[in-house]
Amino acid sequence: MVIIQVKNLKKVFKTHKREPGLGNALKSLVKRKYLVKTALKGISFEINKGEVVGFIGPNGAGKSTTVKALSGVLYPTSGDVNVLGYTPWKDRIKYVRNIGVVFGQKTQLWWDLPAIDSYYLNKQIYRIPSKEFKRRLNYMLKYLDLREVSKKPVRDCSLGERMKCEIVAALLHNPKLVFLDEASIGLDIIAKNLVRDFIIRQNQEQGTTFLITTHDMQEIERLCQRLIIINHGEIIYDGGIEHIKKRYLKKKLVHVKLETKKNNFSFKGVKVIKEKDYEIVLNLDTQISSVKDLVDYLLKNYNVADINISDPPIEEIIEKIYREKKRI
Ligand SMILES: Nc1ncnc2c1ncn2[C@@H]1O[C@H](COP(=O)(O)OP(=O)(O)OP(=O)(O)O)[C@@H](O)[C@H]1O
Numbered sequence: 001m002v003i004i005q006v007k008n009l010k011k012v013f014k015t016h017k018r019e020p021g022l023g024n025a026l027k028s029l030v031k032r033k034y035l036v037k038t039a040l041k042g043i044s045f046e047i048n049k050g051e052v053v054g055f056i057g058p059n060g061a062g063k064s065t066t067v068k069a070l071s072g073v074l075y076p077t078s079g080d081v082n083v084l085g086y087t088p089w090k091d092r093i094k095y096v097r098n099i100g101v102v103f104g105q106k107t108q109l110w111w112d113l114p115a116i117d118s119y120y121l122n123k124q125i126y127r128i129p130s131k132e133f134k135r136r137l138n139y140m141l142k143y144l145d146l147r148e149v150s151k152k153p154v155r156d157c158s159l160g161e162r163m164k165c166e167i168v169a170a171l172l173h174n175p176k177l178v179f180l181d182e183a184s185i186g187l188d189i190i191a192k193n194l195v196r197d198f199i200i201r202q203n204q205e206q207g208t209t210f211l212i213t214t215h216d217m218q219e220i221e222r223l224c225q226r227l228i229i230i231n232h233g234e235i236i237y238d239g240g241i242e243h244i245k246k247r248y249l250k251k252k253l254v255h256v257k258l259e260t261k262k263n264n265f266s267f268k269g270v271k272v273i274k275e276k277d278y279e280i281v282l283n284l285d286t287q288i289s290s291v292k293d294l295v296d297y298l299l300k301n302y303n304v305a306d307i308n309i310s311d312p313p314i315e316e317i318i319e320k321i322y323r324e325k326k327r328i
């Protein structure tokens, strides 16, 4: 069942441009100059109930603008959006009861109040039945280790604590659909795992649909089956994550720390990026040699202190897809 339908969504921002200085400030009052930025160039996609979709792209690609239009806080320039039968920016009051939103850069909680007070306010706004509210609240606070944290003013919370509190606020009313825009900002690895497992549970048990924006490829890999990639306000990929992994995650970055120095590293399918003192950085093409072969070789021939294997950064992958698209 399709629950999000986006057709030719376009957003043009027109902002007032001003050169620095008082003279220019006065001049700009008389003769206004504008900067025009097309943040979304007419994007279209559909999302089905129960999907967990990763919505990724470099800085300024148009992710937050899309999430804002879908959650009803921004009027698009043109195009149609239908979410759960609503036009988000038109039917806002009725609509918001069905969705949850976290914007990493913006708090939805009352800054001077403890998070728990905001939750009780939301209970009224969303008309959550008392029994259901208490059950969900207790469960979430315990799960995310927020029982004490939720009692102190939000302004006194650390970034990670606040982000966990925001996630509770977004999910407390058990919405059918949740938008997470950089919701894992500031979370340590333990909190990231907790939140991730929580999302998976919510998705499996309640059938909640998630649209997730992040710069963390690992998070995407663990959570999402489908990816939508946006660049310069255009969708350049919409499909399974497996395809992207097969095609673009063939290269691995391998950082090696040595106990004793040794130079002139060479191995089939490996490009040496850095070789200095006790550190070697390699780029491995897994189609030529496997990770296992390389690690075996390293352990046998080098005095290894530490090995770290990672995927190339998400931006590099997007850049590649973008370049390939342009060539077509
Ligand atoms: N209110 C605004 N006024 C003018 N320009 C804006 C406004 N909001 C966003 N933009 C511009 O629109 C483009 C898309 O911004 P958006 O916030 O959607 O990017 P993003 O993909 O979320 O990036 P990031 O990864 O940095 O969060 C950017 O060039 C941005 O400067």
Ligand SMILES: [Mg+2]
Pocket (backbone or CB within 6 Å): 063, 064, 065, 181
């Ligand atoms: Mg953004």
